[in-house]
Every structure is written in C-alpha cells, then in structure tokens.
Amino acid sequence: MLRGMGLCAGVVFALLGMTAVVAADSTQAVTPPDAATIEQQWVAANRPYDGARKAILAQADKVAWQGPMTPDWQSLTGYSTPEWYRDAKFGIFIHWGVYSVPAFKGEWYPRHMYERTGENSDRYQHQIATYGPMPKVGYKDLIPLFKAEHFDPQAWATLFREAGARYVVPVAEHHDGFAMYDSKLSDWTAVKMGPHRDVIGELAKAIRAQGMKLGLSSHRAEHDWFYEYGRTFNSDVNDPRYAALYGPAHPSESAKGEDGQDVDWTFVSDAYINDWLARSSEIVQDYHPDLMYFDWWVGQPRFRNALAEFAAFYYNQAATREQGVVLNYKLDDMRPGTGTLNIERGQAADIRPQPWQTETSVSPDSWGYAEGDTYKSPDEIVQLLADVVSKNGNLLLNIGPKADGTIPEQARHILLAIGQWLNVNGEAIYGTRPWTHYxxxxxxxxxxxxxxxxxxxxxxxxxxxxxxxxxxxxxxxxxxxxxxxxxxxxxxxxxxxxxxxxxxxxxxxxxxxxxxxxxxxxxxxxxxxxxxxxxxxxxxxxxxxxxxxxxxx
CATH class of the missing domain: 2.60.40.1180 (Golgi alpha-mannosidase II)
Known part of the structure; x- marks a missing residue:
C-alpha cells in the first residue's frame, strides 16, 4: 500500500501548510496552485524514498568521476558508437503501460484525459463516459485494470527475433510516471500494482536469451508537466495522496525569445532533477542496458548538467564490464559526438557522418495500442529501413501491445513480413556500411x-x-x-x-x-x-x- 493513502486530501494539505482547493464538482474551474505549493506537495509524497535516492545518486556520482569519461561535454566527445549497434541496423521499440487499458488514441491519453476543452477533449469525454466522473475516478484507477494476464516475454522475444531485430527497447517509464520495472524510488510500479510483475526484468532476460541486445527508454523528464491539465479543475491530480504518481504537474509555459525561437519557461526544481537522475541511474544499475534512450525534454536547459553526469556514469559503468553502450538523444539535446542521434518519425536527407537512428511506429498515428488504429504496410517499412541504412542509420520500429499482454495481429503480421524479407535480403542490411552515395x-x-x-x-x-x-x-x-x-x-x-x-x-x-x-x-x-x-x-x-x-x- 502507498504510504499516507488513508489520509484525506484536506488533512495532507494542512500538514503541508497549504490550503485545500475544493470544487463543488469536477466541471468547476480552479486556480492551479503556485509552483512552490506544487513542489512542497510533490517533495512530501516522495520523502519515503529519500534514503534510496541518496544512495543511488552517491553511487552514480562516484562512477561518473571514475573512468574514461567525466561529466563535462568536452570529455564526453570521447564517446564512439559501438560496432554491434552499427551492425545491428534494426530494432524493436515497445510502448506498453497503463495507457493501453483505455486503448484510446495512444500513449498520451493520461495527459489528455484531463483536458476538458480543445482538440483533445474527446479523451476527457471518453474517460468520463467509460470509467466515471472526476475527481472520483482518474488515471490511477486504470492501474488495477492493467493485468497483463497473457504477457509472455519469451513469446515476445521469439517474435522479435523472427522479425529480424537485433536489439529491443521496451519503455521502462513513460510520461505517465508508472514504472514498468522494480524501482526502489516509487510504489507506483508494475511490480507493486497492476500486473505485479517486473515487466522489464522479465523482458530483459528473454531478449538476451534470444541473442539480442537490450535497450531501455525513460520518458520521465516530461513527467514534470505531463498532468498539468488536471490542475485546472477538481481532479485527482490535485489530491496530495497521489502526488507520487501524478508528479509536480507544473503548468507548461513557453514564449518567443529575442531570436524568435520558442523558449521553455516551465518550472523544473532541483529536487525533480535529482529524482530524474536517480531514476535514470537506477535503471542502469539494476538492468545494465546496452542502450539507453531519452525523449526530447532532456534538452531543456535545467537538465543539461544532470544529463552530462548521467552520460559519464553510464559510459563509465559500462566500460568496467567492457560493454559497448549507446545513448540515444533527440534534436540538440546533447553535444554532437557525445551520444547517438535519434530522429523521431523522420529521416536524413543524405549520409550522416556519424551513426544515427530513426524511430517510427507500425502505426502512423500512435505509439501505444489504440483500438481501431491504422497500420503501415510491410513494404513501406522495409523501404524506410533500406533508405535509413543507406545513410548510415538504424531503424527502431515501435509496436504497442494490448493491456492483456497480447500483440495485435496487424503488428505481428508486419513484423513477420519484415523478418521474412530480412531472412532473404539481410546480407544487404546487417553489418553494412554506406557507399560513396546513398x-x-x-x-x-x-x-x-x-x-x-x-x-x-x-x-x-x-x-x-x-x-x-x-x-x-x-x-x-x-x-x-x-x-x-x-x-x-x-x-x-x-x-x-x-x-x-x-x-x-x-x-x-x-x-x-x-x-x-x-x-x-x-x-x-x-x-x-x-x-x-x-x-x-x-x-x-x-x-x-x-x-x-x-x-x-
């Protein structure tokens, strides 16, 4: 059970020296708490994990300064993409979590189910009609429905191998804040709730047993603001009992800078940066992934120092095991040459001088499973693979399993068709390098x-x-x-x-x-x-x- 689950919202607010926000019904607008109030609420919810967090951070900091790399961007340019990754060319991405329960328009459902107006308000309407009114029912109430009763990691790994994949990257934690691994820093995990299984641990074992490399992705940086819409009305996002799940939920803010570019002014605290670094480091310490993938918001300026420390820690701990590892980043989030660039749902115009990756999904619309979703053809995915490989890149292809742990038949068909093509034509893909022109x-x-x-x-x-x-x-x-x-x-x-x-x-x-x-x-x-x-x-x-x-x- 979560600590403090028996406390009513008003009592917890009082303990924190705050005023409870009360609304007569879920449709009544409220003024979001200020950043300081939000932060106190979130810090209090995470206090039970302080000891574990300090221990993880201490070990990560020690390793970051003891090895071939140090936590500065110049030192990190000593990174080189390992040959196994350059030879692999094709990997499988897996977006699977509580968001597969509603199976409604993808993995950003947890955010948009609290968006009452606007172009994404159909998620809110779907949530109310299907699961009940807010604040009584929220995203937390979907967790018991995430049972994964047919999840078979060995069968998944066998399918991915038959598809021709050489590495597999399950999402360890998405923006929703629900960890799919056994974390010492949260009770909101697949081990303690929902499936009551270490999904990542089981997949790691099965993937490596099939001779494939293990990658893991963390999207937790975006969790800082992911549930912000729930702040604007009487939802369970405002209930301190669930702050450890919903996170700070700071309102996101951006404006145009003097150069006309978008500038992100969303609040990110030191406590949140430390928690992000601890959770990212915990994944590495416990599962030793061959690849780590970060989503785009780690490029936000407040993350830069922590990102450099994580990179040094990740590379140094791998060096002690003579493990060649990959750190994927997007956009300009890292200095060129310090990691391996990933282009989301996109391609390169020509041969890139350094190895890179494109990620896309079998669906043109979503990453997580969505009922009634559309799918790409095996032809266009193989053509994409050929184009990317000719330009010195890898293709990371995503699927979204159902909440019960089964893989949609359309996705299975695509994967097997790709595997059949690679079984015949793989010598033109695996282990290749670009020619003089693509x-x-x-x-x-x-x-x-x-x-x-x-x-x-x-x-x-x-x-x-x-x-x-x-x-x-x-x-x-x-x-x-x-x-x-x-x-x-x-x-x-x-x-x-x-x-x-x-x-x-x-x-x-x-x-x-x-x-x-x-x-x-x-x-x-x-x-x-x-x-x-x-x-x-x-x-x-x-x-x-x-x-x-x-x-x-």
Whole structure:
C-alpha cells in the first residue's frame, strides 16, 4: 500500500501548510496552485524514498568521476558508437503501460484525459463516459485494470527475433510516471500494482536469451508537466495522496525569445532533477542496458548538467564490464559526438557522418495500442529501413501491445513480413556500411523530425546502396513495369563480374553501358516489394576504397 493513502486530501494539505482547493464538482474551474505549493506537495509524497535516492545518486556520482569519461561535454566527445549497434541496423521499440487499458488514441491519453476543452477533449469525454466522473475516478484507477494476464516475454522475444531485430527497447517509464520495472524510488510500479510483475526484468532476460541486445527508454523528464491539465479543475491530480504518481504537474509555459525561437519557461526544481537522475541511474544499475534512450525534454536547459553526469556514469559503468553502450538523444539535446542521434518519425536527407537512428511506429498515428488504429504496410517499412541504412542509420520500429499482454495481429503480421524479407535480403542490411552515395532516383524523403508520412511513394527508378565485404548492394524500391532496370551510378569503369537477385538466389543478366548498369529481370518475386541485387566486381579494392562513405567511429 502507498504510504499516507488513508489520509484525506484536506488533512495532507494542512500538514503541508497549504490550503485545500475544493470544487463543488469536477466541471468547476480552479486556480492551479503556485509552483512552490506544487513542489512542497510533490517533495512530501516522495520523502519515503529519500534514503534510496541518496544512495543511488552517491553511487552514480562516484562512477561518473571514475573512468574514461567525466561529466563535462568536452570529455564526453570521447564517446564512439559501438560496432554491434552499427551492425545491428534494426530494432524493436515497445510502448506498453497503463495507457493501453483505455486503448484510446495512444500513449498520451493520461495527459489528455484531463483536458476538458480543445482538440483533445474527446479523451476527457471518453474517460468520463467509460470509467466515471472526476475527481472520483482518474488515471490511477486504470492501474488495477492493467493485468497483463497473457504477457509472455519469451513469446515476445521469439517474435522479435523472427522479425529480424537485433536489439529491443521496451519503455521502462513513460510520461505517465508508472514504472514498468522494480524501482526502489516509487510504489507506483508494475511490480507493486497492476500486473505485479517486473515487466522489464522479465523482458530483459528473454531478449538476451534470444541473442539480442537490450535497450531501455525513460520518458520521465516530461513527467514534470505531463498532468498539468488536471490542475485546472477538481481532479485527482490535485489530491496530495497521489502526488507520487501524478508528479509536480507544473503548468507548461513557453514564449518567443529575442531570436524568435520558442523558449521553455516551465518550472523544473532541483529536487525533480535529482529524482530524474536517480531514476535514470537506477535503471542502469539494476538492468545494465546496452542502450539507453531519452525523449526530447532532456534538452531543456535545467537538465543539461544532470544529463552530462548521467552520460559519464553510464559510459563509465559500462566500460568496467567492457560493454559497448549507446545513448540515444533527440534534436540538440546533447553535444554532437557525445551520444547517438535519434530522429523521431523522420529521416536524413543524405549520409550522416556519424551513426544515427530513426524511430517510427507500425502505426502512423500512435505509439501505444489504440483500438481501431491504422497500420503501415510491410513494404513501406522495409523501404524506410533500406533508405535509413543507406545513410548510415538504424531503424527502431515501435509496436504497442494490448493491456492483456497480447500483440495485435496487424503488428505481428508486419513484423513477420519484415523478418521474412530480412531472412532473404539481410546480407544487404546487417553489418553494412554506406557507399560513396546513398542512392539514386526521383524520390526524395522529407527529412527531419515528424516527417515520416510525408515521403512520396518510391518508384522502380529509386535505388539505395549499401556495401559489405567488397560487395555493393543495390536495393530497388519498387519493381519496374518492364523486364528491364537501369542503375546509373554503376559505371563501366567499375568492372561488374556478376549480379545476383537475392529474392531468387539466381544470377541476373546484365550489360554495362555508358549510362549505367542494365539488368534483364525475371518475373517479379513474391513478398515485400523491395528488391536487392548483390553486385560483385573484378577490382574489389576499388569498391573497398569507397566503402564507409561515412567514417567508422
């Protein structure tokens, strides 16, 4: 049981020297408490974990200053992306938590279910109609419904391996503040509530048993303001008994700076920064992930020093085990060269000099499971994979399991189709490096964050290139309407000796002419519509000199 659960809201407010905010009903607007009041309330709720937090922070600080790295950004430029990650190319992301219970428009439901007006108010209406009125019922009341009764980590790991994944990244904690792991810093965890299982611990064991690397993600930085809408009316977000779940819930504030850019003025306390660092460090200390992923708000200026300390701690503790680790960040949240850039739902326009990653979901709309969701086709995901790998990147593909622990059939179908394609064509993906240029053809991707649905369909004139072991791989992004294909980038001076279509395993007749490599094609192979040609040349040294158009790091 949570400490203090038996105290009424008024008593707790009185103990904290505050005035209780009382509203006649849940529709009555209230003035949010000021930042100091919110902070006192949150600190009091987390006081039972002070001892554990201090111990974790002390150990993290010690390790951060004892190793090849130190907590300053110049020192952290000594980081290099490990070869296992550069070779892996394809991973699975998992958004699964209490938000899968309502299964209504994705993983931001916990935030928007308290938004009574505006474009997201349908979540509030859904919550009231389905689960009952506020403040009597809130997000906390969905936790007992998150039973995960069919959760089978071994079956999940087997599916991910069959999909061709080389690493798997479950969400350890999302913005909602509910930890999916066994934390000493919270009672609001999957071990103590809901499934009553260490979801992350069980998945970690199953994933590694299948020979895949374990990644973990933390989105807790955003938790500082995630439930802010609940402050504006009589909701359970304002009840101090639940402050350890709902967090500070500070109102988010932004304005335009002198340069016209958005500036975030949302309050973040020292206590919250310390708690974020402790929780992030606890995940590393207990599960030793090969990859850590942070969402975008760690770039908020107040997090910068703590982020540098975490990075030094993470890299140094891994070094003691000779473990090559990856720290994913977004946007400009870290200094270039101190971690591995992740582009959310987006791509790069060209080959990036350092390894990078794009993350997207099988759904164009949500990350967590949502009933009635739409799904992408295996074709477009494989084409995305080919484009990203040709530009020195990795693809992290997300799925959202149901609350009972089953994986939606549409997602299973997509994963298995990708796995079948990789089983045949994986030599053009795994362990490859970019060529001198990523590809050719008329289709240009929409580069940047949140652009993954804006790229036009690929054509048979679009090719993406990768290299490995002195061979060049050309991935044709669609099948031509005739029995002929032309690759302009492969000139007569390259002395091609053989071309093999991996889908059939058979040689393809070819002719080198001034305008490129002409291929005489067989009947279109069945399966996912991206077609790999293995191209071998007489002078492998010429090709090898061009391999790794992006430098190894």
């Amino acid at each position: 590809g050719e053809g008329p289709t240009q991707v929409a580069a940047g964050t949140m652009q993954d649905t804006k790229t036009k369909p690929y054509t048979a004139e679009d090719f993406r290139f990768t290299t490995k072991n002195g061979r060049l791989y050309a991935i044709e992004m669609a099948w031509p309407s005739t029995t002929h294909a032309l690759i302009h980038s492969i000139t007569p001076s390259m002395n091609v000796t053989s071309v093999t279509l991996l889908a059939t395993g058979k040689p393809v007749a070819f002719d080198q002419q001034a305008d490129g490599l002409h291929l005489n094609l067989p009947t279109q192979p069945a399966g996912v519509r991206a077609y790999v040609y293995r191209i071998e040349m007489k002078d492998h040294l010429t090709l090898t000199a061009r391999e790794g158009g992006a430098p190894h790091s």
